[in-house]
Amino acid sequence: xxxxxxxxxxxxxxxxxxNSEVLHPKSYKRINQATTIAVAEGDGIGxxxxxxxxxxxxxxxxxxxxEPIEVGQQVYLSGNSSGITEESWKTISKxxxxxxxxxxxxxxxxxxxxxxxxxKSLGLFSNVRPVSSLHPYVHTNxxxxxxxxxxxxxxxxxxGIEHRQTEDVVQCLKLxxxxxxxxxVRYAFEYARAYNRKKVTCxxxxxxxxxxxGLFHTVFKEIAAEYSDIESNAQIIDIGSAKIAASPENxxxxxxxxxYGDIISxxxxxxxxxxxxxxxANVGKNVAMFEAIHGSAPDIAGKKIANPSGLLNGAILMxxxxxxxxxxxxxxxxxxxxxxxxxxxxxxxxxxxxxxxxNTEEFTEAVIERLGQTxxxxxxxxxxxxxxxITIPEYHRKESEKQLLGTDVFIDWKGSDPxxxxxxxxxxxxxxxxxxxxxxxxxxxxxxxxxxxxxxxxWRCRFISKQSTILEKSLQYGEVEYEQIINxxxxxxxxxxxxxxxxxxxxxxxxxxFSLGQGE
Numbered sequence: 001x002x003x004x005x006x007x008x009x010x011x012x013x014x015x016x017x018x019n020s021e022v023l024h025p026k027s028y029k030r031i032n033q034a035t036t037i038a039v040a041e042g043d044g045i046g047x048x049x050x051x052x053x054x055x056x057x058x059x060x061x062x063x064x065x066x067e068p069i070e071v072g073q074q075v076y077l078s079g080n081s082s083g084i085t086e087e088s089w090k091t092i093s094k095x096x097x098x099x100x101x102x103x104x105x106x107x108x109x110x111x112x113x114x115x116x117x118x119x120k121s122l123g124l125f126s127n128v129r130p131v132s133s134l135h136p137y138v139h140t141n142x143x144x145x146x147x148x149x150x151x152x153x154x155x156x157x158x159x160g161i162e163h164r165q166t167e168d169v170v171q172c173l174k175l176x177x178x179x180x181x182x183x184x185v186r187y188a189f190e191y192a193r194a195y196n197r198k199k200v201t202c203x204x205x206x207x208x209x210x211x212x213x214g215l216f217h218t219v220f221k222e223i224a225a226e227y228s229d230i231e232s233n234a235q236i237i238d239i240g241s242a243k244i245a246a247s248p249e250n251x252x253x254x255x256x257x258x259x260y261g262d263i264i265s266x267x268x269x270x271x272x273x274x275x276x277x278x279x280x281a282n283v284g285k286n287v288a289m290f291e292a293i294h295g296s297a298p299d300i301a302g303k304k305i306a307n308p309s310g311l312l313n314g315a316i317l318m319x320x321x322x323x324x325x326x327x328x329x330x331x332x333x334x335x336x337x338x339x340x341x342x343x344x345x346x347x348x349x350x351x352x353x354x355x356x357x358x359n360t361e362e363f364t365e366a367v368i369e370r371l372g373q374t375x376x377x378x379x380x381x382x383x384x385x386x387x388x389x390i391t392i393p394e395y396h397r398k399e400s401e402k403q404l405l406g407t408d409v410f411i412d413w414k415g416s417d418p419x420x421x422x423x424x425x426x427x428x429x430x431x432x433x434x435x436x437x438x439x440x441x442x443x444x445x446x447x448x449x450x451x452x453x454x455x456x457x458x459w460r461c462r463f464i465s466k467q468s469t470i471l472e473k474s475l476q477y478g479e480v481e482y483e484q485i486i487n488x489x490x491x492x493x494x495x496x497x498x499x500x501x502x503x504x505x506x507x508x509x510x511x512x513x514f515s516l517g518q519g520e
Contacts (some may be wrong), residue, residue, distance in 0.1 A: 038088070084114060183200070202232070404480045
């Protein structure tokens, strides 16, 4: 397959693939009429950089129409806790393509992130953030870096499921699903193959989170085996992030979960020159959204000094997505030429190296003046010279034999002595269940805990079948009936224990589906 361009997930339709999701569902290249884009001006510097971006697109001859949508701070403050109006949802559903400037989520009052809402509600499972060096025109210590971060966009901790459970403890659920892992990992390898990338690196923390991050890593290894033409490896997220910051030229495509990807992509953008320069694509089966990766920067709003490059690069990705690759090349090359000529906004201005410090409008005019020009030293954009298809197979769930082996009962208890609560629970008539252990913040404190372990008021109490046995120093769990757990909970309530949640313990095809306590 021909190399396309490493800045955009451009795809075309493939009609012969059965039971697959082909990104994207429309072949915009076959449509001569203008493509209507849902446009969100955003908050802070949003309106300024959106105006600049649309002016450049218009001057370059982009065949688009724009339809505004209301999102962001003013919608929140009007009493709409979602940050988006019902009419805007209808506009997005109709047009399928969004160009969005940064928005501000008001602090406090439990407002949900609109970015997360849009990505999850619209099924925008893949966040693609390419960053390459613009050395020497934009300062970086890494002139050879050229990285694409592909981030899962719908789940992980960004599901935002949080609860306060006791006076001391709040929790956030980390949700990782097999279909979510399969889609994003497959997308990363398909992207690498389509764009002639050589290596895909998986970033996880499965030495600690053996089930959640372990699933992501397992799926990565399964899918990597299907792409023998592409090098693959995995790294633990903490040392992997350090290696990105120290030697980004050693990375090519990175695929990871939602939170890690958010952090890594900002690291990559910053060491590449500036977070303000990078754009991103949020890709789904039916809808795609394009944006800058930076925030709304209210501290400089209205000062006319904002750099529109991030949103402009997002718009370039959008043009390629809707089949206007020639216009995308034209704009990208004009932008690169502007940077080569040393015309820079304040955030990337280098005294003695830049030739002119400009404001937002002046930078916009400089790009427009260079439309039709090609950079002399930076690599020209060649999106229009390639084509490719990214195909995501339909997910098929594999049925597993599921057995109930016990339950973790979480209790709000204000004492500090694990022996006291442990002995009290051992007195409970537990319906043929037995207390195996108690943990506090994941550390086993009963039986035989360490006196030095600090305990909060949040106690995980694991009950298993009395028929469970120890075989060769490992526990063989006995099967439990659900009614036993219901009766246990009723008894605990009657005895005055404050049960705040339960998590049942299951085995799937003979494999344990729950973590052990530290020290267990």
